[in-house]
Amino acid sequence: xxxxxxxxxxxxxQVRKNLNGGVSIVIIGASGDLAKKKTFPALFxxxxxxxxxxxxxxxxxxxxxMDDEEYHKRVTMSIDTEKExxxxxxxxxxxxxxxxxDEDDSFKKLNDFVNDVEKKNGVKDDQKxxxxxxxxxAQVYVPVSERxxxxxxxDGAYNALIVEKPFGKDSDTYKQFAKDIYGTWDRNEVYLIxxxxxxxxxxxxMNLRFANTFFxxxxxxxxxxxxxxxxxxxxxCEGRGGYFDEYGAIRDVIQNHLLxxxxxxxMDRPKDASPEAVAEEKTKLLNAxxxxxxxxxxxxxxxxxxxxxxxxxxDTVEDGSLTSTFATVVLWIDNERWSNVPFIxxxxxxxxxxxxxxxxxxxxxxxxxxxxxPRNELxxxxxPDEAVYLKLNSKHPGYSDDNLVTDxxxxxxxxxxxxxxPKAYEALIVDVMRGRHANFVGDDELQAxxxxxxxxxxxxxxxxxxxxxxxxGTRGPEKLDEFVKKYGVERLSDEDYEWPSKDLDG
Numbered sequence: 001x002x003x004x005x006x007x008x009x010x011x012x013x014q015v016r017k018n019l020n021g022g023v024s025i026v027i028i029g030a031s032g033d034l035a036k037k038k039t040f041p042a043l044f045x046x047x048x049x050x051x052x053x054x055x056x057x058x059x060x061x062x063x064x065x066m067d068d069e070e071y072h073k074r075v076t077m078s079i080d081t082e083k084e085x086x087x088x089x090x091x092x093x094x095x096x097x098x099x100x101x102d103e104d105d106s107f108k109k110l111n112d113f114v115n116d117v118e119k120k121n122g123v124k125d126d127q128k129x130x131x132x133x134x135x136x137x138a139q140v141y142v143p144v145s146e147r148x149x150x151x152x153x154x155d156g157a158y159n160a161l162i163v164e165k166p167f168g169k170d171s172d173t174y175k176q177f178a179k180d181i182y183g184t185w186d187r188n189e190v191y192l193i194x195x196x197x198x199x200x201x202x203x204x205x206m207n208l209r210f211a212n213t214f215f216x217x218x219x220x221x222x223x224x225x226x227x228x229x230x231x232x233x234x235x236x237c238e239g240r241g242g243y244f245d246e247y248g249a250i251r252d253v254i255q256n257h258l259l260x261x262x263x264x265x266x267m268d269r270p271k272d273a274s275p276e277a278v279a280e281e282k283t284k285l286l287n288a289x290x291x292x293x294x295x296x297x298x299x300x301x302x303x304x305x306x307x308x309x310x311x312x313x314x315d316t317v318e319d320g321s322l323t324s325t326f327a328t329v330v331l332w333i334d335n336e337r338w339s340n341v342p343f344i345x346x347x348x349x350x351x352x353x354x355x356x357x358x359x360x361x362x363x364x365x366x367x368x369x370x371x372x373x374p375r376n377e378l379x380x381x382x383x384p385d386e387a388v389y390l391k392l393n394s395k396h397p398g399y400s401d402d403n404l405v406t407d408x409x410x411x412x413x414x415x416x417x418x419x420x421x422p423k424a425y426e427a428l429i430v431d432v433m434r435g436r437h438a439n440f441v442g443d444d445e446l447q448a449x450x451x452x453x454x455x456x457x458x459x460x461x462x463x464x465x466x467x468x469x470x471x472x473g474t475r476g477p478e479k480l481d482e483f484v485k486k487y488g489v490e491r492l493s494d495e496d497y498e499w500p501s502k503d504l505d506g
Contacts, residue, residue, distance in 0.1 A: 004419060008049075011051075011430060011434065012050070012051055014434045014436075015051060015052075015053065015430065015433045015434055016053055018158060018433065018434055018435045019053045019127070019129045019158060019433060020053075020126055020127050020129070020158075021053045021054050021055055021127050022053050022054070022055030022056065022118075022123045022124065022127025022128065022129060023052070023053055023055075023056050023057075023127075023129040023130070023131060023158075023433065024056075024057045024058075024059060024114050024117070024118060024123075024128070024129070024130050024131070025043065025056070025057070025058045025059070025130075025131045025133065026059045026061060026110070026114065026130060026131065026132045026133065026148075026152065027039055027040075027058065027059070027060045027061065027133045027135055028061050028062070028101075028132060028133065028134050028135065028136055028144055028148070029061075029062055029134065029135035029136035029137075030060025030061055030062045030071070030074070030096065030135070031060075031062035031063070031064040031066070031074060032062070032135055032136070034135040034164065035060070035074075035135040036074055036075075036077045036078055037077075037078050038078075038195075038425050039133060039135055039425065040074075040075045040076075040077075040078065040079070041078045041079055041423075041425075042423060042425035042426045042429055043058060043429065044075075044079055044084070044086075044087070044090050045422070045423070045426050046426055046429060046430065047086065047089075047090045047093075048084070048085065048086050048090075051430055051433070052433075053127075055118075055121060055122065055123045055124075055127050056093060057093050057095065057114075057117050057118065057121060057123070058093055058094045058095070059095050059096070059097065059110075059113065059114055059117060060075070060094065060095065060096040060097075061096075061097055061098070061099060061110055062098060062099075063098060063099070063100060063101065064098060065098045066096065066098070068095070068096060071094070071096035072091050072094065075091065075094050076091070093121075095113070095117050097109065097110055097113040101136065101140045101143055101144050101147075102140070102143045102147075104147065104150075104151065106147075107147040107148065107150070107151040107152055108151050110151070110152055111151050111152045114130070114152065126157075128154045128157050129154065129157045129158040129159070130152065130153070130154050130157065130158075130159050130160075131159075131160045131162065131432060131433070132145075132148045132152070132159075132160065132161050132162065133162045134161070134162060134163050134164060135164065138166050141163060141177070141180075141181070142177075142180040142181070145161055145163070145180075145181060145184060145185065146180075146184050148161065149161075149184045149185055158435065159189055160189055160190075160191060160432050160435075161181075161185050161189055161190050161191065162191045162193055162429075162432055163181065163190065163191070163192050163193065164193055165192075165193070165194060165256050166247060166251060166256070167192060167256075167441070167446055168446075168450065169247070169251060169457075170450060170453075170454040170457055170458065171447070171450040171451060171454045174446055174447065174450050175447070178443055178446070178447075182443070187443070188437075191428075191431075191432050191437065191440045192440055192441040192442075192446070193428055193440060193441075194256050194257060194260055194440070194441050195257075195424040195425055195428060196256075196257040196258075196260050196261070196382075196424065197260055197424075197428070197439040197440065197441070198422075198423075198424030198425060198426075198427040198428040198431075198439055199382055199383070199424045200386050200412070200421050200422075201380055201381070201382045201386050201388070202260060202261065202264060202382065203427070203439065204388075205261075205264035205265065205380075206264065206273065206278070208380075208388065209264075209265075209269075210269055216269070218362070219337075220337045220338070221337065221338055221339050221340055221341045223362055223363060224341055224360060224361070224362055224363065225341070225361050225362060225363045225364075225375070225488050226341060226342050226343075226344060226361050226487055226488050226489055227262075227265060227266075227341065227342075227343045227344070227358065227359070227360050227361070228344045228345075228346065228358070228359040228361065228484075228489065229258050229261050229262055229265075229343065229344070229345045229346070229357075229358050229359075230345075230346045230347070230355065230356065230357055230358075230359070231253055231257065231258055231346070231347045231348075231355075231356045232346075232347075232348055232351040232352070232353060232354060232355050232356075233348070233349050233350075233351060233354055234350070234351055234352065234353055234354050234473065235349065235350065236302060236308070236309070236311060236314075236325070236349050236350040236472060237311060237314060237317070237325065237349055237350075238309065238314055239314075239316075240316075241311070241314035241315075241316040241317040242316035242317070244317075244323065244325070244349075245316070245317050245318055245321055245323050248323045248324050248325075248327070249299075249324045249325055249326055249327040249347050249348065249349070250324070250327045250329065250453065250456075250457060251453075251457070252347075253347045254327060254329060254345055254347050254453075255449060255450070255453050256441075256449075258345050258347060259345075259449055260441075261356075261358055261382070262331065262343055262345065263282045263285060263286070263445075265343075265358060265360070266285055266333060266337075266338060266343065267281040267282050267284070267285040268281050268284070268285070268337065269281070274438075275436070275437045275438040278438065279442040279444065279445060282442075282445050283442070283444045283445050283448050285333070285335075286445060286448035286449050286451075286452060287448050287451075288333050288334050288335045289331050289332070289333050289334070289448075289452045290331075290332045290333075290334055290452075291451065291452055291453075291454075291455045291456065292329050292330070292331065292452060292453060292455070292456040293456070294456060294459055294460070294465070296329060296330035296332075297327065297328065297329050297330070297456060297460075298326075298327070298328040298468065298477060298479060298480065298483045299324035299326065299327050299460070299465060299467040299468065300324060300325065300326030300327070300348065300467050300468045300469070300470045300476055300477040300480075301321075301322075301323065301324055301325050301326065301467040301468070301469060301470075302325050302326070302348075302349060302350035302469075302470055302471065302472045303469045303470065303471055303472065304471075304472065305471035305472035305473050305474070306472075308350070308472035308473055309472070310472070311323070311325050311349075311350070322464055322465065322466055322467060323467075324460075324467040325348060325349040325350060325467075326346075326347070326348035326349070326351075326467070326468075326470060326476050326477065327346070327347055327348070328344060328345065328346045328347075328476075328480065328483060328484070329344075329345050329456070330342045330343065330344050330345075330487060331343040331345065331452070342487040342488070344484055344487055344489065346476075348470075348476050350472040350473060351473070351474065351475065351476060352473055352474055352475050354383070354384060355381070355383065355384065356381075356382040356383040357379060357380060357381050357382060358379070358380040358382070359377055359378075359379050359380075360377065360378040360379075360380075361375055361376075361377050361489065361490065362375055362376040362377065362378075363375070370393070370403045373393055373403055374391070374393065374405055374490075375490055376390065376391055376392055376393070377390070377391040378390050378391075379391065385411065385412070385413060386411075386412035386413070386421065387409070387410060387411040387412060388410045389407045389408060389409040389410065389411070390407060390408040391405060391406075391407050392405075392406060392407065392408065393405060393406075394406045427439070428440070
């Protein structure tokens with residue numbers, strides 16, 4: 001048995017112990033895209049890997065009326081039913097009932113349905129644990145969560161409420177959200193899910209930083225010039241324009257997903273690895289971040305490029321929309337470790353490729369012995385292919401004395417070819433079943449993060465700041481290189497390097 005097998009068995013035992021052999025997972029919004037594309041595929045993988053207790057039932061709930069056949073089609077829409085094993089057995093534990101999101105009687109009906117399913121499947125009274133997954137629009141979080149607690153909650157059992165982002169749109173709306181949710185549910189029962197915290201490289205960040213002697217001494221402003229955190233997506237907002245137009249690039253991924261990357265890179269070492277200690281350091285860090293200024297911001301919106309439509313050509317987007325589909329913001333931390341180090345966070349739709357990475361660019365060596373020596377960089381590839389590599393300078397092999405850029409490379413698919421890395425939603429649902437909060441977002445952290453972003457967001461909206469145009473499928477606005485250069489960034493992308501090969505001519 002490998003170390004990974006031992007870890008998996010340990011986690012399965014924790015799930016069984018916490019849930020006493022049974023659980024009903026209620027997916028509210030089961031007919032929506034999130035459930036079809038993310039939630040059900042994750043649940044299926046966990047079923048395949050036998051993470052569920054023996055007496056597990058999955059109940060879908062939404063406003064759409066449909067029979068079991070139609071529901072099962074939606075459950076398997078993102079599952080390869082021809083290649084995957086166990087689909088038929090998985091569907092046997094998947095049930096569906098329709099109802100409204102704001103009617104008491106609908107949730108009484110849901111409770112009766114869950115009770116009936118549990119009874120038919122021999123679920124004992126001490127196994128009636130319930131997990132409620134809210135895959136619904138943000139405007140119905142409160143009425144749904146309140147009615148789940150009032151009518152479907154199981155006293156004396158394990159209950160959990162999973163809520164997807166967005167968590168408010170600014171400081172005031174987040175405070176109201178928190179008041180409503182925590183006014184109904186106990187804090188220990190609420191899991192605010194940011195799926196980036198389930199990604200392998202983010203979960204590895206603390207090990208990378210705090211389990212290696214050589215990183216900590218140089219993890220500061222003396223050695224690091226700038227940090228770039230980037231998420232690029234090659235697709236536009238087609239079909240989601242109505243949602244996106246309300247939130248924009250900053251609220252969509254920067255204030256949440258990419259800020260989690262920032263937190264794990266920049267926070268100080270926690271006193272221990274407990275969720276409480278980590279949350280404390282994240283909050284302390286965010287409280288030291290200065291509110292973002294407009295001058296440290298570049299906004300963009302994609303335009304038509306050939307047959308690729310412009311953002312404003314989406315029928316669901318408001319005419320003349322000033323919503324940014326691209327944004328770069330610069331964060332400054334007012335503490336000793338990171339004084340004068342810019343953290344440049346970039347995100348955009350309809351760009352030239354797909355990637356999410358953190359790029360830590362070190363300062364140039366003083367008195368450069370070799371002319372124009374490139375800077376060292378530590379690059380953490382979060383998606384699509386997990387990797388960590390350190391770019392360093394070395395002598396060209398053979399007779400040449402020239403400098404050559406090479407790397408110390410940990411590419412997961414090459415190093416761990418037999419290891420199946422769980423997707424983010426799989427890992428996080430397992431954490432909920434274990435009752436483990438380590439990879440979820442906390443209230444204090446969210447309050448501190450909104451303090452950083454709210455003044456900027458309000459200024460953009462009040463002054464109607466017009467985003468810079470950029471063609472669909474490109475790197476972003478024309479001003480991007482000039483903008484980041486102000487902060488000392490040298491564009492040392494992989495394309496600019498002449499990577500060493502095995503057949504170098506010595």
